[in-house]
Amino acid sequence: MTALVELHIVVAAVLGVLSMLCLVASLSLGRNDALTWTAAALANGTLQTLVIAFASDRLVEFLSAAVLAPLSFLAASQAMACLGPALGHRLRTIIAVGALSMAAVGLHLINAPFPVQAAAFELACLLAMIDLVWRVRHHPASGLQTAFKFVAYALLATTAMRLLMLPLHFGPNASFELFKTSLAENLFFGAASVLTPFATILLLARIILETTQTLRHRSERDGLTGLFNRRSMDAKAETTGQGGAVIFCDIDHFKGVNDRYGHGAGDAVICSFAHLLDATGQTAGRIGGEEFAIILPGREADEAAAVAEEVRLQFHHSIHDALPLDERLSASFGVATYGVHEAARHAFERADAALYAAKSGGRNRVVVHGPSAPLPTQRSTDKRRAA
Known part of the structure; x- marks a missing residue:
């Protein structure tokens, strides 16, 4: 067995193992598209490398290069597309690459000079x-x-240099055998053999990192609004430091929205309100069906009340696409503060008491916790949530 064949076998083994790892990882994550396309790219590369190593028929070897190599690059490109922003021109690229690959096959079948055949698939x-x-x-x-x-x-540079090398180094009438056994081709193949696994490992690391971040985001965020969920807000409320304020808020008469217009309209209203809370730039979360909380480290009661009043006004004057044009909704807010070296959670009951006072006082208002705002009993809290 020649050293070149042994190199092809080693490369194929590495690509094949990486392909299987990608496929298993994709299935374990519930079909991760980026990993699936990476596995496809590596599988194509594995098959092409094995064909190059063992194929005795020149036609089979050339067809594998003309079809599988461009497909590998397209699959890798699609894997990157799954990780990044949506970009256009995908169909045009696929059509152009496919046309060039088929042109290479056609040129081979009519026995065109090898550099011409190779130029078509190298362009692909x-x-x-x-x-x-x-x-x-x-x-x-x-x-x-x-x-x-x-x-x-x-x-990319390796591919471009290989394309330029064909006519410049070998001339227009070079044979396939001369090109395949040349030192230049072996050097290019060696470079690609090193770069491809390295690129794959980097891509896998990128996919794993992004998948981990996505899973963490899902575990911390509310699925409907994108705000922090109750568990995340409780965790953030354990932080001590410079003191600050807490706002509890509740959409008024929300049950009536669901009853009159359906849960789809209710979800749209919740998302609209959540967007206003998120726009404050503070730590905001959804802690119940239509109940929300905001933690404002380093803020005084009057500053937090001003934030709550701004959200209240914006929400009350909002037009909701899912509701009649003349339908206006409101929300109630309770504000409480916590001291230096005190955790924000210590202000939660006080903010809840102020929110209950706002609901009891007519709704659509902001109440700051004080001596006149009693701590809520379980019964009063249940009554407010039922409203």
């Missing part, structure tokens, strides 16, 4: 690589992203 690979690099450039900057971008550019 180059176009797919350009699409990959273009998508990489639109991803947010990070250490992993910078490293992957560097490797992607190196692969």
